[in-house]
Each structure stands twice: as structure tokens, then as C-alpha cells.
Amino acid sequence: MKKIFLLMMLIAVTIIPTACEKTPNEIADDFKLGLDVNFLEYTAQIEIKDLEDGTYPNNITLVPAADYGTSILNSAGKKNYNLSEGSITLILNPADRPQSPNEIKSFDFIASAPGYQTAKLKINFTENNKTVQMPVYLLHKTRETEGISTVSDNAELSGSQLKENKTIRFGKKSSKQTDGTIEVKAGTEFLNGSGELLSGSLLNVEVIDMDANTVKLSKIFPGGFTNQSVLKNGSRADKSFLPMSYTSINMYIGNQEVKDFSQSIKVNMEIDKNLYNPNTG
Structure with missing residues (x-):
């Protein structure tokens, strides 16, 4: 009985290696990850x-x-x-x-x-x-740093219209070189990105303004200022731009962002005098 059992084990051992058509290395070579x-x-x-x-x-x-x-x-x-x-x-x-x-x-x-x-x-x-x-x-909305000002203000609405004329001042502080204002007329209506009229009780306005000589300006401006690719006479060339100022204005009614207005708003931005072009003023 022992001889028969040992003979069966020997047959099994000799059959196992020959049961595979390919070696493990060959199988690994044929394995595909499916990633192009x-x-x-x-x-x-x-x-x-x-x-x-x-x-x-x-x-x-x-x-x-x-x-x-x-x-x-x-x-x-x-x-x-x-x-x-x-x-x-x-x-x-x-x-x-x-x-x-x-x-x-x-x-x-x-x-x-x-x-x-x-x-x-x-x-x-x-x-x-x-x-x-x-x-x-x-850029953090409420963190005050040198050369950067952040302003958050509200204006009262009557349904979908601005109730009274509103002027918002920004940048007026000792750590800022330039300032400006935003003027919105009474009766102005506000629309979302789909062109739908927004209504509520308050218009919230967030303004972030940065001086042109702030070293962080080149980082915060979308896309940056250096190595911009432009077209000139049908060919492409790399150019650099020097910023004059950066002001971001965001408006919300509730949790809806304002994307358009029923009439124009007026934005006054002061330019650093050191950046004036001597030829054009």
C-alpha cells in the first residue's frame, strides 16, 4: 500500500510542471495592464x-x-x-x-x-x-497683508433691484499704495450665469485689491504674467507682461453668484504713479 501511495505522489509531482503550457516568466511577459x-x-x-x-x-x-x-x-x-x-x-x-x-x-x-x-x-x-x-x-478673503486689501460689504435689495445707490471703497489704508471705488446705481438688477434674475434681501460684495508692486501679484493673477504665448502675424511668440493693478470683485445674492447686471457699474481704480508711461501719461 505504501509503494502505491508513493508512486501516486511521484506521478503527481512529475505532472504538475508539465500541466502549464508556459513558464511563469512567459505568463508575466504576456500580462497586460490595460493602460494606454x-x-x-x-x-x-x-x-x-x-x-x-x-x-x-x-x-x-x-x-x-x-x-x-x-x-x-x-x-x-x-x-x-x-x-x-x-x-x-x-x-x-x-x-x-x-x-x-x-x-x-x-x-x-x-x-x-x-x-x-x-x-x-x-x-x-x-x-x-x-x-x-x-x-x-x-488668496484668503479676510487675511490682511502688506499691499493687499479685502473688503466685504452689503447693499439692501428691494426684490430683485438695488434699493439705493451704493458706493464701495477699497484699498484705503496705510499699507496700500492705491485705492478705488465701485459704484452701483439704484434699480440695478442682477443675473446668474444662466441669465436668470436673482432676488433676495441683500447683495453681498467682496473686493480684493493688490498693489502692482506686491511680489505676490504675479502668483495670484490667473495664468501668471511670464512666458505668455501670443500670436503675432500668424506665428507664436513668448512675451512677458507687467501688471498695473489687480482687483477682484465678486457679488452674491444668497448663495447665487452674480454674473451680469441690468445696467453697467462704475469701477474707479487708482494706478501707481511710478508705473505711468512717460510718453502716454
């Missing part, structure tokens, strides 16, 4: 930080400004734009890659976090610009 490497040809690395201290704000959200379908995805190939420690890598779908040297694939996103000013960022892909590195800086 072309997805990694065009990438954008986004990092969102606090403008003042460089930390990552809590609860950052990044949403596309339009429906781009499956044209731009996260690094896993999904339409999910959740960030990890303030960062995310986006990829361009190979089916939507630029088809000529002059074609630009452009995508707008909105970055926001509680207590911070919303920032808009634009991602541009070209055949000569396949890897985009984009730091994004969010």
Missing part, C-alpha cells in the same frame, strides 16, 4: 497652495468650467478631479490631442476652498507643450 501609454503623453500637474504661507488649504475643490466630456481626465483615466495634498495630475485623452503645431487644446478649471477667493486656471496643450506645470495660489 499614449494617455501619459500630455499631462498637467496642478498644485494649489495658500498665497501667503504656501500651505495646502483644507477642502480644495477643482471643477471644470465647462463639460469637456472625456477629453481631460485624472491620471487614472477617470472624470474625477479630487486632489491629494493640494495636487493632482491631469491627462489629455489621446483622441483629443492637437493635430497640428498651431492647434491649442485649452481647458478652464475653477479652484476653490472655504474662506478663499476662487481662482480660475487655464491649461493649454500644444505639440510643443505636452507637459504643463501649474502652481495655483489662493
Whole structure:
């Protein structure tokens, strides 16, 4: 009986290696991850930080400004734009890659976090610009720093119309070089992004104003000022821009953001005299 049992074990051992048609190495060589490497040809690395201290704000959200379908995805190939420690890598779908040297694939996103000013960022892909590195800086709405002023004010509404003329002053303080005003006429009506009339009891206005000589200005301005690609006589050239000022005005009725007005509003902005053009004034 023992001889028969040992013989059966020997047969089993000799059969097992020959039962596989391929060796483990051959099987590994044939294994496919299912990831198209072309997805990694065009990438954008986004990092969102606090403008003042460089930390990552809590609860950052990044949403596309339009429906781009499956044209731009996260690094896993999904339409999910959740960030990890303030960062995310986006990829361009190979089916939507630029088809000529002059074609630009452009995508707008909105970055926001509680207590911070919303920032808009634009991602541009070209055949000569396949890897985009984009730091994004969010400005805190209530943190006062040198050269920056923040103002939050309210105006009373009568239904959907501004009840009285309203003037909002910003930037008037010792740590700011320039200031300005916003004037809204009584009877002005306010609309959302869909063109729908907004109504409520109060119009909330948030203003953030920065001096032109503030070193942080080049960071907070959407897209920055350096290495901007512009078209000149049909060809592309890189240029740099010097900012004269930066003022952000956001209006809300309840939780609805105002995107349009029934009549124009007047904005007066002071320009730093040191930046005047001596030839044009």
C-alpha cells in the first residue's frame, strides 16, 4: 500500500510542471495592464497652495468650467478631479490631442476652498507643450497683508433691484499704495450665469485689491504674467507682461453668484504713479 501511495505522489509531482503550457516568466511577459501609454503623453500637474504661507488649504475643490466630456481626465483615466495634498495630475485623452503645431487644446478649471477667493486656471496643450506645470495660489478673503486689501460689504435689495445707490471703497489704508471705488446705481438688477434674475434681501460684495508692486501679484493673477504665448502675424511668440493693478470683485445674492447686471457699474481704480508711461501719461 505504501509503494502505491508513493508512486501516486511521484506521478503527481512529475505532472504538475508539465500541466502549464508556459513558464511563469512567459505568463508575466504576456500580462497586460490595460493602460494606454499614449494617455501619459500630455499631462498637467496642478498644485494649489495658500498665497501667503504656501500651505495646502483644507477642502480644495477643482471643477471644470465647462463639460469637456472625456477629453481631460485624472491620471487614472477617470472624470474625477479630487486632489491629494493640494495636487493632482491631469491627462489629455489621446483622441483629443492637437493635430497640428498651431492647434491649442485649452481647458478652464475653477479652484476653490472655504474662506478663499476662487481662482480660475487655464491649461493649454500644444505639440510643443505636452507637459504643463501649474502652481495655483489662493488668496484668503479676510487675511490682511502688506499691499493687499479685502473688503466685504452689503447693499439692501428691494426684490430683485438695488434699493439705493451704493458706493464701495477699497484699498484705503496705510499699507496700500492705491485705492478705488465701485459704484452701483439704484434699480440695478442682477443675473446668474444662466441669465436668470436673482432676488433676495441683500447683495453681498467682496473686493480684493493688490498693489502692482506686491511680489505676490504675479502668483495670484490667473495664468501668471511670464512666458505668455501670443500670436503675432500668424506665428507664436513668448512675451512677458507687467501688471498695473489687480482687483477682484465678486457679488452674491444668497448663495447665487452674480454674473451680469441690468445696467453697467462704475469701477474707479487708482494706478501707481511710478508705473505711468512717460510718453502716454
